[in-house]
Amino acid sequence: MPVDGFQLPADHKQRFDVMEMRIGTDPSYALKTHKGTGYYKVPSLKGVWYRGPFEHNGRIATLEDWFDPVRLRDDYVPTGFKGSDSKARSVTGHPFALNLAPEEKKALIVFLRTL
Numbered sequence: 001m002p003v004d005g006f007q008l009p010a011d012h013k014q015r016f017d018v019m020e021m022r023i024g025t026d027p028s029y030a031l032k033t034h035k036g037t038g039y040y041k042v043p044s045l046k047g048v049w050y051r052g053p054f055e056h057n058g059r060i061a062t063l064e065d066w067f068d069p070v071r072l073r074d075d076y077v078p079t080g081f082k083g084s085d086s087k088a089r090s091v092t093g094h095p096f097a098l099n100l101a102p103e104e105k106k107a108l109i110v111f112l113r114t115l
């Protein structure tokens, strides 16, 4: 899955199994580091119950926090890894399921913990 700002080389669609959706994941490591490829591998949700802290930086402590839209705000203090400066910052990443009704969100998280 390409990150925002990455221009797909013409031959990649034939050579790789590329999902052409862009979902707002943090592009910095994928574009600015020597190991960056321009892509994210979509993480499996199998075993997600024991895999926290979540997202690539470990900034999110729990699944409840991952599905809480307040993480997108600039004044959000990450509940997981806070970085060396402990500053408030937005934790971007996909918006799926952020706006579910409370009981639906609870049911989703209970389901995810069974995987």
Ligand code: HEM
Pocket: 001, 019, 021, 023, 025, 026, 040, 041, 042, 043, 045, 048, 051, 053, 054, 055, 056, 057, 063, 066, 093, 094, 096, 097, 112
């Ligand atoms: C309702 C549907 C979805 C749910 C419930 C869901 C759930 C999750 C969860 C729980 C995580 C954190 C996992 C972890 O850190 O190990 C995650 C991360 C991620 N998901 Fe999804 N996901 C959904 C749809 C999608 C779709 C459609 C895509 C790709 C097109 C996708 C791509 C990713 C990526 C790339 C990450 C890593 C983000 C990062 O590390 O910053 N997800 N998702």
